[in-house]
Amino acid sequence: MQYPTPIAKLIDSYMKLPGIGAKTATRLAFYTLTMREEDVTDFAKALISVKRDLHFCDVCGNITDEATCDICRDQTRDRSVILVVEEPKDVMSMEKMREYRGLYHVLNGVISPMDGTGPDDLNIASLIKRLQNDEVQEVILAMNATTEGEATAMYLSRLIKPAGIKVTRLAHGLAVGSDIEYADEVTLLRAVEGRTEL
Amino acid sequence: MQYPTPIAKLIDSYMKLPGIGAKTATRLAFYTLTMREEDVTDFAKALISVKRDLHFCDVCGNITDEATCDICRDQTRDRSVILVVEEPKDVMSMEKMREYRGLYHVLNGVISPMDGTGPDDLNIASLIKRLQNDEVQEVILAMNATTEGEATAMYLSRLIKPAGIKVTRLAHGLAVGSDIEYADEVTLLRAVEGRTEL
Numbered sequence: 001m002q003y004p005t006p007i008a009k010l011i012d013s014y015m016k017l018p019g020i021g022a023k024t025a026t027r028l029a030f031y032t033l034t035m036r037e038e039d040v041t042d043f044a045k046a047l048i049s050v051k052r053d054l055h056f057c058d059v060c061g062n063i064t065d066e067a068t069c070d071i072c073r074d075q076t077r078d079r080s081v082i083l084v085v086e087e088p089k090d091v092m093s094m095e096k097m098r099e100y101r102g103l104y105h106v107l108n109g110v111i112s113p114m115d116g117t118g119p120d121d122l123n124i125a126s127l128i129k130r131l132q133n134d135e136v137q138e139v140i141l142a143m144n145a146t147t148e149g150e151a152t153a154m155y156l157s158r159l160i161k162p163a164g165i166k167v168t169r170l171a172h173g174l175a176v177g178s179d180i181e182y183a184d185e186v187t188l189l190r191a192v193e194g195r196t197e198l
Numbered sequence: 199m200q201y202p203t204p205i206a207k208l209i210d211s212y213m214k215l216p217g218i219g220a221k222t223a224t225r226l227a228f229y230t231l232t233m234r235e236e237d238v239t240d241f242a243k244a245l246i247s248v249k250r251d252l253h254f255c256d257v258c259g260n261i262t263d264e265a266t267c268d269i270c271r272d273q274t275r276d277r278s279v280i281l282v283v284e285e286p287k288d289v290m291s292m293e294k295m296r297e298y299r300g301l302y303h304v305l306n307g308v309i310s311p312m313d314g315t316g317p318d319d320l321n322i323a324s325l326i327k328r329l330q331n332d333e334v335q336e337v338i339l340a341m342n343a344t345t346e347g348e349a350t351a352m353y354l355s356r357l358i359k360p361a362g363i364k365v366t367r368l369a370h371g372l373a374v375g376s377d378i379e380y381a382d383e384v385t386l387l388r389a390v391e392g393r394t395e396l
Contacts, residue, residue: 007248042211047241054202054204
């Protein structure tokens with residue numbers, strides 16, 4: 001016996017989400033049956049809206065529901081610094097710290113030969129264009145501390161430095177509140193190398 | 199800075215699903231952004247369809263997209279046995295074993311005073327009605343082996359037995375392939391009590 005078609009289709013859709021296998025998808029589909037009609041309709045509308053109403057900011061590549069994102073339009077922000085991140089969600093993480101007042105640039109990916117992603121597949125050309133026209137004095141590279149992130153940072157640094165713009169990257173070291181005992185060797189090495197005077 | 203409205207709404211919707219917190223919901227919402235438009239549209243349609251096209255079988259209470267479910271309509275099935283389960287998904291689990299050829303009855307819940315669910319909130323009246331009209335000779339109670347499941351089974355047994363219908367319930371014991379070492383005391387006790395002669 002098969003599941004009725006509507007539920008089988010919903011299970012298939014849930015299974016397309018990352019980290020959700022057949023068992024969880026089935027549980028979610030049956031849970032959906034018991035949800036309030038209103039909540040399910042809102043869910044469906046939100047899905048459609050995300051694909052229809054969101055696009056990339058034509059300046060920085062962040063996601064936005066307008067032509068240019070809130071941050072790029074905000075005239076109170078410091079236009080001399082651009083912080084470069086991999087994904088739109090990294091912008092949100094940075095904004096949560098409420099300290100950084102410069103602009104952003106979202107690559108929407110990293111250089112990853114394994115996945116066939118080269119520099120041309122990323123928002124790099126638009127970054128270079130911004131550096132030519134703007135009053136930018138510093139580019140902060142905030143890629144993830146992964147092999148691909150490091151490679152992308154290295155590539156960007158070689159591309160931007162010759163233009164005489166200061167290129168920095170985030171510090172590596174011990175996470176605040178963490179134990180030395182549980183830190184891996186590479187992180188510890190970076191923490192020692194990057195030690196600061198008291 | 200807030201997330202753009204469409205993504206914030208989608209995060210809210212994902213968070214309404216069981217076992218999905220703010221972090222996972224955010225990850226899923228950003229993943230949705232990268233999904234193929236077609237897949238997202240199918241997802242939205244499947245959500246709507248599950249609420250609109252599925253309802254409970256008017257005989258057994260299982261979910262179906264027709265008035266009466268496949269199993270109740272199947273004339274080759276043994277109409278003398280009814281297996282009573284808590285949820286529609288339990289029917290699917292039973293069907294997977296490909297051995298049971300009788301009918302089902304889905305309570306759509308269990309008696310649970312903590313959640314305010316009493317016998318009147320379950321599909322019990324329709325079960326009793328089926329027992330009066332049909333050629334039913336045996337009712338198999340297949341509730342979950344939880345406190346609420348056991349209480350519901352006890353209640354049903356007391357309700358049905360006086361009518362002279364055989365009432366049985368699933369065997370408790372060691373799961374096939376499991377270690378005695380890891381079985382809990384209650385399961386072991388049930389396994390010893392229910393021992394069979396070789």
